[in-house]
Amino acid sequence: MQDCLDRIATRVRPLAKRGRVADYIPALKCVDPQRFGLAVATLDGEVHQTGDSMEPFSIQSISKVFSLVLACNLVGDELWQRVGRLPSSNQFNSLVELELNQGKPRNPFVNPGALVIADLLTSRHTQMERAMVSLLRELSGNSTIDYNMEAAAGEFATAHRNKAAAYLMKSFGNFHNGVDEVVGAYCAQCAITSSCRDLAVAALFLADAGTHPITGRQVVAQQQVRQICALMMSSGTYEVSGETAFSIGLPIKSGVGGGILAVIPRFGVMCAWSPPLDDSGSSVAGLKAVELFAVKMNKTVFA
Numbered sequence: 368m369q370d371c372l373d374r375i376a377t378r379v380r381p382l383a384k385r386g387r388v389a390d391y392i393p394a395l396k397c398v399d400p401q402r403f404g405l406a407v408a409t410l411d412g413e414v415h416q417t418g419d420s421m422e423p424f425s426i427q428s429i430s431k432v433f434s435l436v437l438a439c440n441l442v443g444d445e446l447w448q449r450v451g452r453l454p455s456s457n458q459f460n461s462l463v464e465l466e467l468n469q470g471k472p473r474n475p476f477v478n479p480g481a482l483v484i485a486d487l488l489t490s491r492h493t494q495m496e497r498a499m500v501s502l503l504r505e506l507s508g509n510s511t512i513d514y515n516m517e518a519a520a521g522e523f524a525t526a527h528r529n530k531a532a533a534y535l536m537k538s539f540g541n542f543h544n545g546v547d548e549v550v551g552a553y554c555a556q557c558a559i560t561s562s563c564r565d566l567a568v569a570a571l572f573l574a575d576a577g578t579h580p581i582t583g584r585q586v587v588a589q590q591q592v593r594q595i596c597a598l599m600m601s602s603g604t605y606e607v608s609g610e611t612a613f614s615i616g617l618p619i620k621s622g623v624g625g626g627i628l629a630v631i632p633r634f635g636v637m638c639a640w641s642p643p644l645d646d647s648g649s650s651v652a653g654l655k656a657v658e659l660f661a662v663k664m665n666k667t668v669f670a
């Protein structure tokens with residue numbers, strides 16, 4: 368496996384040139400585009416890794432998987448009255464469908480969907496971003512994970528579209544708390560920094576029917592793993608999720624920090640990091656790394 372990861376790293380690193388580092392969030396513009404990390408955590412607790420796999424990066428929308436987990440635990444199926452489960456052909460920060468769908472976001476992974484979830488969590492936690500940090504610390508075993516306050520503040524200052532989405536949803540009655548409070552917490556959850564190694568280990572419960580194989584904790588019910596992974600497959604890479612399913616065939620979540628999280632059911636979790644992104648906001652080299660691994664190791668949910 369180590370050999371396989373090293374070879375994949377050598378092959379995909381040059382692809383980073385084809386992408387562009389996100390520049391709409393001030394903290395992300397300064398990240399070195401050459402950074403590259405890969406980690407595969409398997410259900411027996413082993414982690415295979417290469418490159419900058421231990422270096423913390425901004426997890427951005429990968430956090431939406433963990434906020435969805437918290438929301439599923441808190442309210443269960445009630446969640447689906449406020450957030451849809453349909454893929455979207457628009458960009459992750461689009462407002463178009465929100466107006467057409469009376470303020471109900473298409474799915475939990477587009478920004479409006481994640482904002483409704485942040486709103487729901489804000490109703491139940493004094494600081495939902497702390498609840499997210501605690502969950503990641505516990506599941507990864509790394510108690511130093513935290514969010515970067517400067518990155519959160521920088522995003523908040525320019526989060527005009529996210530605030531607009533929140534106000535629009537408020538006008539339809541689908542947003543209960545203060546817009547600034549929730550968008551602030553959302554920017555903080557996106558600004559959590561974590562490494563490929565930590566994210567791969569933290570997400571292992573998704574590959575093991577909801578129970579985290581290292582901590583032994585039942586994080587979510589098996590039925591919820593099925594739902595979360597289905598949503599990752601249909602919407603985890605936004606408007607190109609169909610393409611991602613076609614070429615990779617695994618539940619995947621990307622973030623504009625350049626991270627890619629891929630669940631390999633009954634085997635483990637892979638996390639890749641390379642900051643330059645394609646037009647839809649996913650890491651170019653990261654996605655290719657997951658694809659090469661899935662093909663080489665014959666891992667897909669369809670076989």
Ligand SMILES: NC(=O)CC[C@H](N)C(=O)O
Nearest residue numbers: 427428459557622623648
């Ligand atoms: N796709 C992403 O990673 C987007 C997250 C980012 N914080 C935003 O709200 O725009």
